[in-house]
Amino acid sequence: MMKRDDLDTASLLAELLDALGPSAVLAGDAVPERNRNDYSGLPATTPLAVLRPADTAAVSAALRICQAHGVAVVPQGGMTGLCGGSRAGSDEIALSLERLVGIEELDAASATMTVLAGTPLQAVQEAAAAAGFFCPLDLGARGSCSIGGNLATNAGGNRVIRYGMAREMVLGIEAVLPDGTVLTSLNKMIKNNAGFDLKQLFIGSEGVLGVITRVVLKLWPKPASTMVAICAATDFANVLALLQSARQNLGPLLSAFEVMWPQYWDFATGLVRSPFAGDDVPHGAYVLIEALGTDAEQDAPRFEVWLETLLDQGTIPNAVVAQSVADGRAFWAVRDATGELYQHFPQHMAFDVGLPIARMDDYVARCRTQLQETFPGSTTLFYGHIGDGNLHIIVWQPGVDEQPKKQVEQIVYGLVREYGGTVSAEHGIGTLKRQWLGHARSQEQIALMRTLKTALDPRGLLNPGKVF
Known part of the structure; x- marks a missing residue:
């Protein structure tokens, strides 16, 4: 994306520097490599600047200033996403939560943990274990992914069949709206039916409705x-x-x-x-x-x-x-x-879909047949968390300069729609799956998503171009 001609970048950066401090504003050559890309395989991009706020108040100030200048903001966590949801364009600001790290409280009586959103998942797991509790959310990227990113994408992992998705592990949330308004609801109670459960707006919404800054997690007894x-x-x-x-x-x-x-x-x-x-x-x-x-x-x-x-x-x-x-x-x-797939099948195509469990093997057989007939000699691998209906697919065509991504997606996602499944079981939509959202959601559902987006972000400045 080209930088906007009408944007007074110097004025914007000066205001951000004044509000956040020099260690929290990185621009130009100072933009770290880690903030230029996620694991989606898309080309790296260099954002207009990277903001590294140290607390919720700084997140609020950053969003308020960017809103006043009409500049889009892209929230970033551990940058381990697979769908391009945290990539910021050259005329956008990356809002990294890497400094919002730490366990604020572990309440043994309520079996809860209050955590800053940038805290790595592994740190959460280890803190729970040290206190005699168990955090069941687990992903291969546990050492790098942040708990805020896990919630923004409603992460799944290996133990969903017993503990559910990430949203089932959350009791309370603090989030900052696109205009800088801080919404704090660090609830520790399992039973709380006082009006709408607003935390669910932000869990799984991939940062398009608000920026999660703190969270109250439910803990379980440590397995013996x-x-x-x-x-x-x-x-x-x-x-x-x-x-x-x-x-x-x-x-x-x-x-x-x-x-x-x-x-x-x-x-x-x-x-x-x-x-x-x-x-x-x-x-x-x-x-x-x-x-x-x-x-x-x-x-x-x-x-x-x-x-x-x-x-x-x-x-x-x-x-x-x-x-x-x-x-x-x-x-x-x-x-x-x-973890060895990229070494053996460079540039392979990976899919994360959900299907009714009883129909999964029929889907696998038809999908493999269509792929093999269309791309003779291709590698097709199927595996997944079948107990919760999540199937992963690997497709690789040898001997070609560029993998036939579009044609493969049409086969994989076309069958997903036919079988009443979902194009994303646990990885989110981001930008890579945006064109396929209609294969899993109705027009009415997508319209309601847009209504919520417009209500909370009328100028469309928070993580634009993601999900829909």
Whole structure:
């Protein structure tokens, strides 16, 4: 984007410097590399300036000044997003929350934690654990992603089947509106029906309605036991039978149910050791199951007896249970081999979709067939958090200078719409999926989103061009 001819940049920066201080305003060559791009794969951009406010009052002042000058502001957290939602153009201001870091309070009586929005997720997890609690939200980018960004995108992760998405973990929020108004509702109560639940406006809205600055998180008891197993399945019907059995027999202990189709399994076990040592029989699918309990003496035997019963009955063809923490990590390493994808499939296309669980395997079969017929020799990998309806897809066409992104998206998202799914299960919309939003939301729903946007941001200056 070109810089606006009518913008008095010097006056704007001078006013921001006066309000925030020199350490909080970076422009020109001083713009850090980290603020130029996220993980979307889109070209890097250099914003007009990067603001690094140190508290909520400074966030408010920054938004108020930018609003007065008619300059767009793009909120930034850990910059780990995959859809371009935090990229600022050359005539836009990047508002980085990297200095809003810290645990303000851990209230053991209410089992809550009050956290500044720029705090890395891993720091939140560690603070909860040190106090004897558990923060169940977990992502591969835990060391870099910020809790504010997690909430702005309504992050999911590995344990949604038990704990829900990020929005289920939030009791209170402080957010700054586009005009600088501070909306503080740091509620700690689970029951609070006094009017609208306004925090839900900001969770999952990707920073287009307001900037989250503080949050009250709900905490859980720290697990006393962790059980992990890898199971083979004959086909997807067998996977569904295993899921139903896990829900019935493990109940609230079930925390993760991850499914890998054979092509992904072969890729992953080519990089890390297969848990099924000596089992060369191909299976229709592979399932990683995790259960978190509160009784170290009884939980593990109960888990093992359940799996042994399934094996004895012939319900599943094979299973192996982690006997140590190291085993559990090794099992998860198979599922997390996605970290090696860029090395083996450069410039591959990655998709995060949601589908009705019962129809997922049919979707996979049709999607793979269409992709292979359209792009012979392409790599197609399918895996995901199937217990919550989230499917991840990897597509890579070898021997080409540029991946056929548009054509692949038409196949992947066209089938998603046909199957009544969503084009984004946990990564958000940003800019990359904006044109596909209508495949998952009706015109009436999108119109209401625009109405809310107009009400809170009538000039359209907060994270413009994102979501819709």
